[in-house]
Amino acid sequence: MGAYRHFPVLMITIPMLGAVLLPFLGYLRKRWVATATLLPLAVSAVLGLLLIGRIPADGYLSYELGSWTPHFGIEIRVDYLGLFMMLIVCGISLLALVFSMRYIEREVEGPKLTAFYVLFLLLSAAMLGFTATGDIFNLFVFMEILALSSYALVAVAGNRNAVRAAFKYLLMGAPSSIMVLLAIGFLYSVTGSLNMADLSTRIAESSYSEVLIVAYILFVIGFGVKAALFPMHMWLPDAHSIAPSPVSAMLSGLLVEVSAFAIIRVTFSVFGSGAENLIGGTVDALGIFAAAAVLFGGIMAIIQKDLKMMIAYSTISHIGYIFLGITAFTAEGLAGAMYHVLDHGLAKACLFLCAGSFIYVKGYRRIDDLKGAWRQMPWTCFAFAVASISVIGVPPTAGFISKWYLILGNIEAGNYFYVFVLLSGSILAAVYCFRVIYYMFFQPPKEGAWESRTNEASPSMLAPIWILSFGTLFFGVFSYLLIPSLLKAAAFLL
Amino acid sequence: MRLLHNYHYIGAVILFCIGLYTVIVRRNIIKKLIGLNIMETAVFFFYISLGYVDNGIAPIRVGGADPSKMVNPIPQALILTGIVVAVSVTALALSLVILLYRQFGTLDVDHLMRDEAEEAKEAGE
Numbered sequence: 001m002g003a004y005r006h007f008p009v010l011m012i013t014i015p016m017l018g019a020v021l022l023p024f025l026g027y028l029r030k031r032w033v034a035t036a037t038l039l040p041l042a043v044s045a046v047l048g049l050l051l052i053g054r055i056p057a058d059g060y061l062s063y064e065l066g067s068w069t070p071h072f073g074i075e076i077r078v079d080y081l082g083l084f085m086m087l088i089v090c091g092i093s094l095l096a097l098v099f100s101m102r103y104i105e106r107e108v109e110g111p112k113l114t115a116f117y118v119l120f121l122l123l124s125a126a127m128l129g130f131t132a133t134g135d136i137f138n139l140f141v142f143m144e145i146l147a148l149s150s151y152a153l154v155a156v157a158g159n160r161n162a163v164r165a166a167f168k169y170l171l172m173g174a175p176s177s178i179m180v181l182l183a184i185g186f187l188y189s190v191t192g193s194l195n196m197a198d199l200s201t202r203i204a205e206s207s208y209s210e211v212l213i214v215a216y217i218l219f220v221i222g223f224g225v226k227a228a229l230f231p232m233h234m235w236l237p238d239a240h241s242i243a244p245s246p247v248s249a250m251l252s253g254l255l256v257e258v259s260a261f262a263i264i265r266v267t268f269s270v271f272g273s274g275a276e277n278l279i280g281g282t283v284d285a286l287g288i289f290a291a292a293a294v295l296f297g298g299i300m301a302i303i304q305k306d307l308k309m310m311i312a313y314s315t316i317s318h319i320g321y322i323f324l325g326i327t328a329f330t331a332e333g334l335a336g337a338m339y340h341v342l343d344h345g346l347a348k349a350c351l352f353l354c355a356g357s358f359i360y361v362k363g364y365r366r367i368d369d370l371k372g373a374w375r376q377m378p379w380t381c382f383a384f385a386v387a388s389i390s391v392i393g394v395p396p397t398a399g400f401i402s403k404w405y406l407i408l409g410n411i412e413a414g415n416y417f418y419v420f421v422l423l424s425g426s427i428l429a430a431v432y433c434f435r436v437i438y439y440m441f442f443q444p445p446k447e448g449a450w451e452s453r454t455n456e457a458s459p460s461m462l463a464p465i466w467i468l469s470f471g472t473l474f475f476g477v478f479s480y481l482l483i484p485s486l487l488k489a490a491a492f493l494l
Numbered sequence: 495m496r497l498l499h500n501y502h503y504i505g506a507v508i509l510f511c512i513g514l515y516t517v518i519v520r521r522n523i524i525k526k527l528i529g530l531n532i533m534e535t536a537v538f539f540f541y542i543s544l545g546y547v548d549n550g551i552a553p554i555r556v557g558g559a560d561p562s563k564m565v566n567p568i569p570q571a572l573i574l575t576g577i578v579v580a581v582s583v584t585a586l587a588l589s590l591v592i593l594l595y596r597q598f599g600t601l602d603v604d605h606l607m608r609d610e611a612e613e614a615k616e617a618g619e
Contacts, residue, residue, distance in 0.1 A: 137572055144579045148586055155590060163593045164606060167523070170590065174530050174583050175517060181576060182510075182537050188569070189544050 007051050008078045008132050009063050011044040011086060015125035019118050026114030034101045037117040041097060041124055045090035048083065055083050057488035062134070070134065071198045077134030080489035081338055084482075085131040085261050088342055091471075092253050092349050093124040095464035099353050100246035102460050103360050107157045107244045116156050123149040123250060127258045136184055136270065137194045139262065143180065147173050147226065150255055154243045165238035172235045176225035183218035186211050187270075196269050203271060209278055212271070216279045219266045220286060227259035229286075229323060230293030233316045237300075240312035245356025248308060252315045253349035257341045260322045264337070267326060268493040276329075287327035291421040293320030298428025302435075307358070307367050310432055311351045314391060317425055318344045324418050325406045333409025334490035335483065336402050342475060342482075343390055343398035350387035350468035354380050357457035357465065367436055372445025377456050381440045383469040388433035390472035393426050398475035401483070502543040509536035521603045523594070527587050534580045538573045545569040 018040030026033045055061050060079035064070060078086070097120060108116050126146035133139050151173065155166035188194060190211045191202040203212060221232070228236040236256075240248045271279050297317025304310040318340070325337025357380050358364050358373065374381040390397035403422060410418045456462065475482070497504070513536055516529025545566030553564040591601065598606055 137575075141575060141579065144583070148582055151586060151590075155593070158593070160597045163590055163597060167587070167590045167594060170583075170587055171517070171523075171526060174587070175514070175533060177579075177583075178530075178533050178537055181534075182540070185537060185541050185544065185569075188541075194568075 004051060004054050005061065005063060007047040008061060008076050008086075009065065011047050011090075012076075012125060012129040012132060014043050014047075015040040015121050015128065019121040019125060022118045022121060023114060026111075026117075030114070033114050033117050034097075037121055038094070038097060040121065041090060041094050044124075044128065045087070045094060048087045048090050051078070051083055052087075055080055057485040058492040071193060071195045074138050075134035075195055075197075076132050077197070078132050079492075080485060081261075081264070081493070082131050084338060084486070084489075085258070085341065086128050088345050089124060089127045089131065089254055089258065092345050092468075093120075093127075093250065095467055096246040096249045096253075096349060096353070099249070099356065099461050099464045100244070102458055103246060103356055104244060106360065112156060112158070116153070119149045119153050119156070120247075120250070123153065123255075127254055130258055131261055134196050135194055136187065136196055136199065139265075140177070140180055140184055143226070143262070144177055146255065146258070147177060150251060153247045153250075154239045156247070157242075157244055161238075161242045165235075165242040169235040169239045172225055172232070176222045176232075178222075179218045179225075180222035183215040183222060186215035186218070196265070199270050200272065212278055213282065216266070216271055217282055220263065220282060223259050223262045223266070224289075227256045227263065227319055227323075228316055229319060230289045230296055230316065233293070233297075233319075236316060237309055237312045240315065240352075241306060241308035245308070245352050245359060248312075249349040249352040249356075252312065252352055253345040256315060256319055257322065257345055260319060260326070260337075261341065263323075264326055264334070264493075268334075272494065283327050283329065286323060287415070287418065290320040290323035290327060291418055293317060294324070294421050294425040295320075295428070298425050298432070301432040302428065304432075305367060306365050307355045307370065307436070308352065308365065310367065310436070311348065311355060314351075314429065314432065315344075315348055317428070318348070318391070321403070321406060321422065321425065324422060325409060328406075328409040328413040328415060328418070329494070330409040330412045331487050331491040331494060332405050332412055334493065335486040336405030336407075336409050338486055338490070339398065339405060339475075339479070339483065340402035343402045343472060346468050346471045346475070347387040347390040347397075347399060350383060350465055350472070351391070353461070353465045353468065354384040354387070357461050360461065361457055367439060369446070370436065371439045371443040373440045375445060379462055380457055380465060383462075383465045384440070385437050386469040387472060388437055390469075390476070392429045392433050396476050397472045398479065399472065401476055401479040405483070502546070503540065506536050506540040506543065509533075509539060512536075523591055523601050523603060523606075526603070527584060527591070530587070531580065531584060534576070538576055538580075541569040541573045541576070 025036050057080045060077050063076040065074045104116055123146060126142050130142040130146055133142060151166050151170045154169055155163050187199060190206055190208040191199055193199050193202055225232040240252050294317050297313050297320060301310045301313035304313060322337045322340050325333040390399035393399040393403040407419050407422050510533055513529045513533030517526050520526055547563060547565045550565040551559060551563050553567045595601060
């Protein structure tokens with residue numbers, strides 16, 4: 001047992017401690033706040049990278065907080081999928097943070113700037129804790145930290161629309177948190193335990209099947225609102241399109257995925273092993289909603305005029321993809337869902353950051369205004385095109401690999417209708433993505449809209465965009481690095 | 495008989511439904527927030543009633559107290575955390591309400607959403 005045993009808990013506590021200390025620094029030296037925010041996140045990312053290879057695909061790393069043995073104390077349990085998710089969170093948060101160092105000063109000013117960075121750090125820390133915890137009540141607490149910081153981040157610009165979108169988000173998010181709390185109460189009342197591993201054995205032996213079914217439905221509704229699953233998505237388009245672009249990248253690239261990951265946890269780690277027949281009906285219903293989400297999100301994205309609105313609706317469609325991977329209940333499907341989390345995180349963060357640079361440089365939000373944009377901002381436009389190709393799922397990108405495994409998983413499960421839905425989702429994605437790409441590259445610009453090539457976004461904004469779009473290509477070409485372990489980890493969970 | 499025995503659950507369910515009804519139906523956003531708090535209270539009540547023991551004593555093992563009479567302390571500890579969370583959510587929501595009132599001059603959800611539809615229409619033209 002080396003020092004790495006402590007890494008998972010340090011990955012959570014260091015950013016959280018940073019968020020507590022940051023206001024003091026903001027009081028003393030305002031200019032250093034942005035740089036100081038990078039530090040704890042970078043430390044977390046390094047610790048996460050050091051953990052690679054130490055967690056086998058069919059094992060986990062358990063940490064007892066305060067040396068209380070699990071079942072009595074709180075356990076931090078990181079398995080292969082958990083580490084995978086934590087690394088995605090660290091990476092995308094860091095890139096979005098680098099982007100926002102320059103961008104955010106235009107939307108947020110004065111004392112609120114420190115508040116923005118504190119909330120950003122708190123959001124990242126909460127997401128790390130949310131994925132790593134092995135205690136179901138702790139999951140609720142981290143979910144609330146995550147939700148509160150995201151409500152505040154949506155409202156951070158402080159104008160009419162931002163406040164209204166944040167309030168709408170809160171009005172849907174807060175009841176959903178209560179549902180999760182109620183579900184945890186139901187589980188506790190029939191099993192007497194809060195530890196996830198312990199719960200799964202007790203659920204398998206429990207005779208209170210009705211209570212368990214209701215608890216699972218409440219979990220699905222609660223996390224489904226946070227993940228913006230189709231009938232519970234109403235808050236997402238407003239919140240994601242009105243929030244400042246780095247925040248949109250965080251919400252769309254990480255928050256909804258982390259919530260979907262919580263459903264994976266609840267479905268497979270808590271209920272899965274002994275209760276498949278209990279939750280089968282709910283999982284089937286979940287599949288129908290997910291299929292509806294793929295189609296609805298795609299169609300709504302096509303008719304949008306606002307670029308960020310279009311990307312937000314595309315997120316709804318892609319959450320449907322992730323859920324179709326979960327509901328297939330096969331190793332391929334689950335591995336595909338996890339790979340889609342990676343791919344969607346990279347691609348969506350990249351698209352939102354590109355939209356952010358268009359807003360930063362020109363103030364253009366509408367898709368019509370992007371005609372001929374490549375003349376002035378070729379680098380941003382190329383990165384946008386690469387990320388769009390990954391969203392569609394064309395071969396050299398990661399989007400292709402994840403969709404391939406999602407389709408394989410659904411074929412193996414015998415859900416041929418969902419295969420059809422997954423494929424038509426790609427066609428819809430092609431329609432809404434190619435429209436923007438066509439406008440950018442093949443249409444003449446409006447008079448005086450896009451002039452010189454000298455006025456690109458600054459390097460600190462371009463670098464994250466390019467790293468993200470390069471990431472979608474890298475994980476598309478070198479998918480063999482991750483896929484075998486993901487398949488093994490998924491088989492271990494099932 | 496079982497239902498009568500578990501009357502406290504019925505109380506929690508009724509309270510939860512009142513809260514949910516208020517959140518969904520009321521148009522005033524302050525009332526919606528009150529409904530939210532009623533929902534939270536219902537869940538807290540449910541938790542606390544889980545650990546309730548008739549004529550129970552505090553779970554302190556000093557002086558040889560009988561463990562079978564002790565109330566379950568875990569739900570109480572959980573709900574202490576839950577109350578903190580609920581207070582923070584309410585505080586954030588109320589500060590958003592203040593901002594909303596400053597920007598729109600109304601607390602009526604219908605007005606807020608109507609403004610939004612009109613603004614979207616103007617932006618479209």
